[in-house]
Amino acid sequence: MTTSVSPDDTVISEELRSFIDLESNAVTYEIERHAVERFACAIGDTNPFYTNKPYPEPFAHILDGGSKYRYNEPVRVGDQITVVRKITDLFEKDGRMGTMLFKISEISYTNQEGRLVATQTTTTITYGTGAKDSGVGNH
Amino acid sequence: MAITKFQTPMFEDVNVGDYLPELVKYPDNRQLVMYAGASQDFVAIHYDLNVAKEAGHPNVIIHGALKSAWLGELVTGWIGPEGRLLELDVSYRAIDFPGDTATCVGKVIDARIEDGVGLVEIEIGLRNPEGAISTPGRALASLPTRSAT
Numbered sequence: 119m120t121t122s123v124s125p126d127d128t129v130i131s132e133e134l135r136s137f138i139d140l141e142s143n144a145v146t147y148e149i150e151r152h153a154v155e156r157f158a159c160a161i162g163d164t165n166p167f168y169t170n171k172p173y174p175e176p177f178a179h180i181l182d183g184g185s186k187y188r189y190n191e192p193v194r195v196g197d198q199i200t201v202v203r204k205i206t207d208l209f210e211k212d213g214r215m216g217t218m219l220f221k222i223s224e225i226s227y228t229n230q231e232g233r234l235v236a237t238q239t240t241t242t243i244t245y246g247t248g249a250k251d252s253g254v255g256n257h
Numbered sequence: 258m259a260i261t262k263f264q265t266p267m268f269e270d271v272n273v274g275d276y277l278p279e280l281v282k283y284p285d286n287r288q289l290v291m292y293a294g295a296s297q298d299f300v301a302i303h304y305d306l307n308v309a310k311e312a313g314h315p316n317v318i319i320h321g322a323l324k325s326a327w328l329g330e331l332v333t334g335w336i337g338p339e340g341r342l343l344e345l346d347v348s349y350r351a352i353d354f355p356g357d358t359a360t361c362v363g364k365v366i367d368a369r370i371e372d373g374v375g376l377v378e379i380e381i382g383l384r385n386p387e388g389a390i391s392t393p394g395r396a397l398a399s400l401p402t403r404s405a406t
Contacts, residue, residue, distance in 0.1 A: 178312075
């Protein structure tokens with residue numbers, strides 16, 4: 119039940135009251151597949167997006183070591199880019215965090231016309247034991 | 258020489274030793290969350306303080322790829338709409354934290370013409386509040402030449 123407030127005490131000014139029945143600007147959204155996938159993941163909807171072979175990550179913590187990007191041609195709005203990732207090397211080093219596992223991955227970005235628009239070579243470092251960061255295995 | 262952002266410099270006007278205008282970022286936790294959502298990188302060390310401490314850090318840490326993106330912005334902002342970023346190499350040597358000012362710096366280290374294309378090579382880096390370069394790298398970009406226009 120709303121309580122009536124005396125007109126002298128109200129915080130509802132004429133300006134504030136003018137917002138009643140005022141419509142927002144109309145915004146049109148394009149329903150885009152990846153946005154739907156992201157939303158399904160965010161709410162925890164079970165979906166078969168991650169069908170890749172599970173990577174048996176031995177460590178708990180992760181650091182991104184760096185990347186080399188090569189941009190062959192521009193990517194434009196509306197392009198369809200196919201991304202393929204593969205591990206090209208695995209090696210270990212001893213550091214101040216103990217044994218660290220270095221994973222070198224190559225990622226290719228190919229457009230709808232089959233042209234390789236970019237490549238990325240990335241180094242991912244994992245180390246340590248304990249509670250596993252939930253994002254580690256997907257990287 | 259002063260180069261205005263979003264105007265493409267001509268290759269002939271760029272000299273080895275020129276500095277790019279610095280790009281200063283003031284990252285906070287909110288930006289890290291926004292970046293996590295935009296990039297789909299949900300590694301918890303970037304938003305969960307307990308996870309970051311368990312991994313041996315005093316605070317959540319900035320995504321390496323966010324630092325890459327800033328260094329890309331540094332270069333693409335300088336080369337403008339008619340320049341093209343061709344190569345970007347970044348190495349995350351040290352971690353950076355939200356709350357610290359991150360300054361992106363760049364210096365032209367080579368300028369050459371290859372197959373009629375003006376190429377500039379730029380040493381880039383992210384400077385932390387202590388003045389150290391946490392994230393060194395390099396970029397290669399093409400610029401329009403007067404001879405080609």
